[in-house]
Amino acid sequence: MTDVLYQLVKNPKTLEKLIEEIDDALNEEEDQPKDGVIPCDKMKYMPYLRTGLDESLRLFPTTPHGLPREIPPDGIQEAFLLLCLPSSRTGSSQNFPRADQDISERWLGEEGKSLQSFILAFFSRGDGLHWPQHQ
Numbered sequence: 447m448t449d450v451l452y453q454l455v456k457n458p459k460t461l462e463k464l465i466e467e468i469d470d471a472l473n474e475e476e477d478q479p480k481d482g483v484i485p486c487d488k489m490k491y492m493p494y495l496r497t498g499l500d501e502s503l504r505l506f507p508t509t510p511h512g513l514p515r516e517i518p519p520d521g522i523q524e525a526f527l528l529l530c531l532p533s534s535r536t537g538s539s540q541n542f543p544r545a546d547q548d549i550s551e552r553w554l555g556e557e558g559k560s561l562q563s564f565i566l567a568f569f570s571r572g573d574g575l576h577w578p579q580h581q
Contacts, residue, residue, distance in 0.1 A: 449506035450498060453548050460498065460550055467494045497553035500561075505548060507532030 454461040471491040472478055479485065489495065512529025522528075539545045542552065542561075553561055 450502040453498070453502050453505065457548055460548070464494055464498060467492050493554060494550065497550040497558070500553045500558075501548055501550045504536040504542065507536060 454464065468484070471488050472484070484492075509532060512531050515528045515530055517523065517526050517528060535541060537545050552558060
């Protein structure tokens with residue numbers, strides 16, 4: 447969350463747009479969260495909130511360390527430890543045009559949906575993509 451807040455303070459236009467989106471989604475008195483938590487059913491009306499989180503994860507991966515990948519027995523060398531640095535994938539201009547810039551809008555629309563695999567790939571295991579799992 448620190449990285450998200452940092453990006454919002456650094457980009458006032460993004461912060462303004464996010465505040466406007468939240469205000470629009472919570473425009474009625476009954477929509478106001480009683481405990482300070484925005485209800486999940488209201489979050490679907492806040493795509494810009496999601497894009498800010500996705501962009502922050504891209505710019506500041508949750509771990510700076512390499513993520514180990516298992517080598518299959520018929521792979522390069524059995525028992526060889528292969529590490530994949532998150533920033534090598536998310537910080538590459540081959541994967542993200544203007545990769546060094548905070549552009550939350552890149553996650554909107556159909557193009558944005560295709561980018562989800564770059565964030566979720568860090569939670570993959572084996573041959574497929576899975577939700578986060580502890581080993």
